[in-house]
Amino acid sequence: MIMERPRMNLQTLFGGPPLAVLFKLIIISVIVGIVLAALGLSPYDIIASVRNLFLRIYNMGYEAIDLALRYFLLGAVIVFPLWLISRVLKTLGRRQ
DSSP: OOOOOOOOOHHHTTTSSSHHHHHHHHHHHHHHHHHHHHOOOOHHHHHHHHHHEEEEEEHHHHHHHHHHHHHHHHHHHOOOOOOHHHHHHHHHHHHH
């Protein structure tokens, strides 16, 4: 028996009728914009903050990558063999 995947339509994608969802998003955006303006924030401040965040991460640079790689290898020494053993045992269990 072949099961068909249900087709994704715009209503499923948007979580409701597209025009209604778009209207709600516009209203929420205006409200959030009013709140942010009242707090003295501008879109440029937010973009600059995100840019600074990425620059700080980049400046941490290769030391952070090296540390992450060490943690990955340390965990992989345990995780990958256990995963491989579990897959082999599951495959052998299906044959019986």
